[in-house]
Amino acid sequence: MTLLSIHAKDDCYAGPENCICHAFKFAMKHTHIPSILLRFTMTQRHHFVQHTVFFSIILALLVTTPTTWGQTVHRKGVDAGRFQTPVTLADVDRANDLEWCNGQTQPAITVTDARMNIIWTTNTATHHRGLSFGSSRDLGPRHARLALKRILPMGSILVTGNVSVSVLKTNVRGLGDLADDSQWTPAQRIADGKVTSEQAMDNGMTLWTLPANTRSKAIRLTHVPQPTDSKFDGYVGGLYIMTDRYTDLTGQARVVSSANPKEAGKLIDGQNNSWGAWDNGPKGQEVEISEKNPVWVQLSFPQAVTLSGLNAYACGAEKVVMEMLPDSFDGPLGSAKESDWKTVVTRDGLWDFYPAQLRPSLLDLGNDVTLRAVRMRMIAPHNPSGMHGHMQRRPEGGKRVWLDELQALMPLGNKPLQTAILDSWQKHEAHPPIAINFHLDKPGNVTLVIDDADGKRVRNLIAQTPYPAGDNVAWWDGLDDIGRDTAAAGHGLYHVPGDLVKEGRYTVKGFVAPPIEITYEISGDNAGSPPWPTPDHKGGWGTNHTPPSCVAVVPADRNQLNKELIFIGSYIAEGGHGIFWVDKDGNKQGGKHWLGGHWTGAQTLGSDVGPKPDTNTAVYVVSGFSGEVRFVALDRNFNEVILGKYQLKKSERRMTNDPSPVGDIAVYNNIIVASLPRLNALWVMDASRKALLGQIPLDNPLAVAFAQDGTLLAGSGEKLARISLDLSSLASMQAASDPKSLPVINTRQSQMSMTLDHPSGITLLANGNIAITEQGNHHQLRIYTPTGRLIQTIGNPGKPTIGKYDANHMNNPKGVDVDSSGRFWITEDNTQPKRVSLWEAQGKLAKAWYGP
Structure with missing residues (x-):
């Protein structure tokens, strides 16, 4: 028996329970100890009572193997009583979960956590990710099957998602054919006063009822998209099976x-x-x-x-x-x-x-x-x-x-x-005493007013109220609204006192208008076509968070579309695509939400400019977030490939002094060089081996690019450094063991003569000229000869200002690359507006894309 004593305070971000979890994780590392006695003493500042509570928890952990621990999960919550689900964790048959779309089946990948499921069990809640299925551009039904290992009674099922529900009949062998409706018993619900089996709305939270005495061992979830839907996928967040029938x-x-x-x-x-x-x-x-x-x-x-x-x-x-x-x-x-x-x-x-x-x-x-x-x-x-x-x-x-x-x-x-x-x-409600009957030939929005015998308005009864075709009635309580506060629209407090009208003759006047119809015209500030997300990922534009800040041109031989593509990245993505790619005309061809982990799209992008690139890799991405530097690639089929993730500092909420942000990257024959300005260093990685090799010290490094001969150009403050490194020797270097203490790679460095103004992006032209996006006082693309002489500027100069928008002026130009037609693609690290601009080699603005 080993006694492990831990003291923690209620100061951690996720609360004391998370501290206990950390203690468990520590104990689990010691699997050779047959029994651990864990004493956890916690000082908690109670949120509702101003005093301090000290207590100890004694936990006997009978540790055998880590897998045994991973299969037991304590779930909080109120005692469900007779609503308790009959499903145990052992009943869940995730190996046989399946999805079907367009006649094709594949495993339904619910979640990766072995303890959590889409199906609620007696000792586990559902997962936070849910199940999306049937991702296809085609209309028609798509199904998902969630399997059980034994037949269970099922009276009703609580489901979140945009699906309808059916269960496998007991006389069907195996786990059924998802496309054969005759093998499945549909569940029903009450909606709009009638019984229906139609699917729930998006984000639906629905209780489905099955016929009496239903038993089954598989649940089928079905979604039928409409042509106007932004996504065609079916989705289920979770389901809870009850033995008895409820509605x-x-x-x-x-x-x-x-x-x-x-x-x-x-x-x-x-x-x-x-x-x-x-x-x-x-x-x-x-x-x-x-x-x-x-x-x-x-x-x-x-x-x-x-x-x-x-x-x-x-x-x-x-x-x-x-x-x-x-x-x-x-x-x-x-x-x-x-x-x-x-x-x-x-x-x-x-x-x-x-x-x-x-x-x-x-x-x-x-x-x-x-x-x-x-x-x-x-x-x-x-x-x-x-x-x-x-x-x-x-x-x-x-x-x-x-x-x-x-x-x-x-x-x-x-x-x-x-x-x-x-x-x-x-049928059960009392109503005012005076009926006003009217007939409509077709549905419409009705407005009725009441005038007295002198034609004076005494009551505005209803306004733009929808009524169906046929005979209808509106009710009047005999009160006027003459004493209403006519200034209410200005101060927002509405007061409409009513007095009983005098006995007499009153006239009802009114009109009917057709229902208001909404017709889509245009989506402002969004360059996508259409502006909303679509199942093929061609809809929408970028992300709703940070602006596009990096760009890379990728040759046709390195992607499955076999055409030149321009990749555009935004650092942080909450919704939409943090990285996406367009053709040379700016038509979006696809996109992804995050790369490398939570929140990051692409802080930097790079295409291999060396003579021996990996043609199975389209583009390289390096991002820094919450103390972690993330090296990622997209292969020619646009699949994410993690090259390496390196934690420099423990992640904290509202992190300050984060060392991980990346300034720029350059790639040459599978060697990635990334600038980390807060570390005053360039990191060097061999992507072919997924090996972080070492660092090149450099003051305030930002923009980097390789020349055709393998020479590295790197912005260092307001100067541009030429760096010669022995690329062939890097192949024999061992991977570094500690990213916080990287070995120094020997190089030869020299500074070019010109002085730059906040260089942020750089690309080398076929003729050897150097194109640099400079901010500072210029906010232009400035082109220099190999010797450092300025020969061309693109864009109207000057700092961003308030006033009339100038399309020929760039606000915080950052990422830049040149396509096979010699045109410059430039991303502007600016939110008002977010813009990607395309410029002819002569300096004329060819096109611009805005938003979202």
Whole structure:
């Protein structure tokens, strides 16, 4: 027995639980120890009580092999009661997960983490990545199959994604043919007052109901794209299988909330709203949430309904009380007093489950309850100390809660789903006494006003309100709106008091207009065609984050399209493509989101200019992010190839003094030279061996480029250095073992005579001339002879200024390369606007692409 004692404070970014995980990881390295006694002492600053708590956790870790550890996962969350899934982790048969599109099948790659799955199990939540399937430009259905190792009862399935659901029939051998609908039993749901098997909307969060006594060992997820969709892929974030049959009545309910009522509709919209979910305000309420100061949400129904429980999806409260307005209550719902509400059950231990793509908290009411309305009172917020790092600030000191969706789960037993369709609200609602009947030949938006006998306007009844074709009725309560505040539009507070009109004769006037139709005309500030992402990755343009800042021309013999391509990169990508490639006319041919790891697209780009390039490699990319330098390549088929990743400094939130950013790269016969200005060094890598070899010391290095003879040109501050290195000797150098202490590579260096002004990009022309993008006071492309004499400038000179935009002026020109026609492709490291410009050899602006 070994005693491992660790003391940690609640100062780490991801919270104390992550500190425990680090301790586990440390212990796991000592697999030769048969038993470890781990004592973890943590000092925690409690977020809601101003005192310090000291405690110890004694954990006996019976360590055998790392794989045994990896198969056991503790999952938080409220006890699901009778909603507990029958699926165990051992039931999940990921080896037989499959996707089908256009008659072709391939393994469905769900997630790489062996512990997590798309299917929720008794001891694991779902993963944060979900499953995309059927990536194709063709229309038509695409399917994904999630397999189980045994037949299980299935009554209902909770699913996030844009899919419809069916399950394999038990009389089918094996795991079925995804293309044969006869082998699969479709699940159904209630939408718009009818039973349907149609797929859910994008970001749908849907409870699907199967026929009574259904059993199966495979689930089929189907997506049918529309021609106007930006992406044709199907997507499922996760699914939760329940033994019994339930349906969700939320779509037939009305919702109110004690806080932020304008956003309450999100609670019943059937969507996974994620960060846009309902909450009680961006900062919460003024006092901490408690039993005395709760936040509540309420669902009401047009008739009495029977519920087994609720699904508080992505809930930001840890403890809730469920209350009901019994079916014996016969007054208007709005007239109910606090004494009319009855407590049903209290549930503790709810969990948000971020960043999982399925985040249920299934709340069993204990018994089936018949009611007119149900209310969930949130009486305790989440303690942020155990939450994901992205969420730790969200509770706002115990004053804020949130909720993405509140589903009302009605038990069906053996009854058909049709029996869960409720009466319309209109049938049960009281309405004003005066009916105004009118007929429409076709649907339209109706405006009605009411004038008195003298023609004076007394009421603007409805405005641009949609009505269907046929006979319709609008109701008037007999009040006027003469006393309304006519200045309301200026100050935003609307007050429309009403007085009962006098007895007399009144005339209703109105008109109907066709529904407003939206026609796409143009997408401003986006050079993509179309401007939105498409399944073939040709749509859209760059990324929505940093501007295009680097460019490289790639010959036709190094890519699968067999034509000259121009690669364009942006440093950081959140949405869109951080790196993409276009043909010589600027037509986008493809793109990728990240390269080398999270967030980085391409901080620098380089094409091999040596006589012996690797023709199976299209382009090289080196980026620095969060203390890590990432060497990457795209092969001729545009697949990512990791050449090496080197951590110089531990990643920290809001990192300062990050040494990893890269200024520029140059490539010659598979040798990559990357400038790291914050290290005052050039790094040298042999890409063919994926070996980082060493460094060349150089003050403030930025732009780099190889000449045809292998001489390296490197910007050093305001000067340009010529560097001669023995490229042949690099082949015998061993890979460096420590990126923080790289060996120095011997070179011969000399400085050229000219003085540069903030050089940022450089390329060598066929005639030996040197083209350099300079910022400083110039913001031009400036061309020099091999001896350093300035012979040409391109672009109007001067610093960026506020005023009329000049297309012939470049703002912060950075990346530059020359194509086979002698034209210059230049990226401008500027956000207003983001621009890639193309210039003729003579200096004339040929074309420019803007955005996004």
